[in-house]
Amino acid sequence: xxxxxxxxxxxxxxxxxxxxxxxxxxxxxxxxxxxxxxxxxxxxxxxxxxxxxxxxxxxxxxxxxxxxxxxxxxxxxxxxxxxxxxxxxxxxxxxxxxxxxxxxxxxxxxxxxxxxxxxxxxxxxxxxxxxxxxxxxxxxxxxxxxxxxxxxxxxxxxxxxxxxxxxxxxxxxxxxxxxxxxxxxxxxxxxxxxxxxxxxxxxxxxxxxxxxxxxxxxxxxxxxxxxxxxxxxxxxxxxxxxxxxxxxxxxxxxxxxxxxxxxxxxxxxxxxxxxxxxxxxxxxxxx
Numbered sequence: 001x002x003x004x005x006x007x008x009x010x011x012x013x014x015x016x017x018x019x020x021x022x023x024x025x026x027x028x029x030x031x032x033x034x035x036x037x038x039x040x041x042x043x044x045x046x047x048x049x050x051x052x053x054x055x056x057x058x059x060x061x062x063x064x065x066x067x068x069x070x071x072x073x074x075x076x077x078x079x080x081x082x083x084x085x086x087x088x089x090x091x092x093x094x095x096x097x098x099x100x101x102x103x104x105x106x107x108x109x110x111x112x113x114x115x116x117x118x119x120x121x122x123x124x125x126x127x128x129x130x131x132x133x134x135x136x137x138x139x140x141x142x143x144x145x146x147x148x149x150x151x152x153x154x155x156x157x158x159x160x161x162x163x164x165x166x167x168x169x170x171x172x173x174x175x176x177x178x179x180x181x182x183x184x185x186x187x188x189x190x191x192x193x194x195x196x197x198x199x200x201x202x203x204x205x206x207x208x209x210x211x212x213x214x215x216x217x218x219x220x221x222x223x224x225x226x227x228x229x230x231x232x233x234x235x236x237x238x239x240x241x242x243x244x245x246x247x248x249x250x251x252x253x254x255x256x257x258x259x260x261x262x263x264x265x266x267x268x269x270x271x272x273x274x275x276x277x278x279x280x281x282x283x284x285x286x287x
Contacts, residue, residue: 001084001156002221008082009089011105013136016068016112020121068112077141077159078110084160087221088167091214095276096174106170107136108163115140128162130169132178137166153236155229157222161208161267162233168207172200191253198239199281201257202266205234206279209270217274227271234263 070078089105096103109115114123118133124140131138139162147162148154172178181200185193212230216222235241238260243250257263269278 001160001223001226002219003080003083003156006083006219007086008079009085009105009108011085011089011107012078012082013107013109014068014078015115016070016110018111018115020114020116074141077144080156081108081139081141081159081163084163085167087215087219088164088211090218091211092167092171094218095210095214099276104135104174106130106167107134109136109138111138111140112142113140128166130166130173132169132173135170135173137163137170139163139166147233147236151233151236153229153233155225155232157226157229158233160212161230164208164211165204167211168204171207172204177203194254194256197256198258198262202262202281203279205258205263206266206270206281207276209267209272210274210276210279211270212267213271213274230267230271231264234267235260238263 085108089103093103093105109117112124114121115138116122117131117136117138119129119131122129122138124142127143128137128139130136144159144162147158169178178200181196185196188196208230212222212227237257239255239257240250240252240259243254258266266279266281272278
């Protein structure tokens with residue numbers, strides 16, 4: 001991806017010098033978050049549930065706060081992801097304006113180890129996530145080592161896809177889609193609820209593709225192999241692939257994010273069209 005020398009977003013909060021600790025037992029909401037995020041980002045939930053503490057009523061304790069000394073490679077990664085965030089701002093601002101609306105930019109919180117958010121206390125092993133009440137994306141940059149290493153999805157555009165997917169959730173939040181889906185999920189059974197979750201995630205993949213389409217038109221960001229890197233990352237976090245890695249078999253009714261094929265398909269649909277209307281995953285139950 002061509003990114004050097006381009007605008008970096010100012011919507012970045014660096015909390016990497018902060019150390020948090022929290023007591024108490026894991027709550028039901030926290031348990032769900034661990035399982036869902038663990039599956040999404042390739043971490044076996046059985047590992048995450050060992051000693052993890054998230055989402056309880058006790059405020060986290062800041063045990064240490066100071067400047068974070070980043071290595072040169074970390075500084076380059078921070079600069080890169082700040083450029084990607086700026087690109088998402090430019091694209092979604094223009095698209096919202098074309099629809100007669102106004103885009104409210106999310107903030108990106110960089111953290112190391114653990115972080116507190118409006119969605120609760122989270123550890124880095126759970127992977128990147130978007131928190132609707134905060135309108136923030138939370139990311140430990142070391143996740144990209146896991147993505148490239150154990151998950152086999154390396155490359156800078158694979159990293160860009162991850163952030164673009166989370167920004168896609170922000171777009172859903174602004175459009176009211178997330179609230180609508182949450183309300184529907186409360187009225188149906190578990191299997192139907194999981195299916196709605198899959199459709200929401202696939203739409204975020206499609207929105208990531210829409211972003212890539214317009215970013216290329218606006219900035220000519222793509223280099224040879226970039227789209228394949230994004231597709232490789234989408235495939236790496238498919239429910240079927242992650243379940244097969246974790247337990248040797250798949251349980252389709254338990255899927256919450258979609259299969260590898262679906263995730264690649266919907267990223268490609270957004271990328272090829274550049275059209276939000278092409279991302280109506282809720283009307284395509286068979287895909």
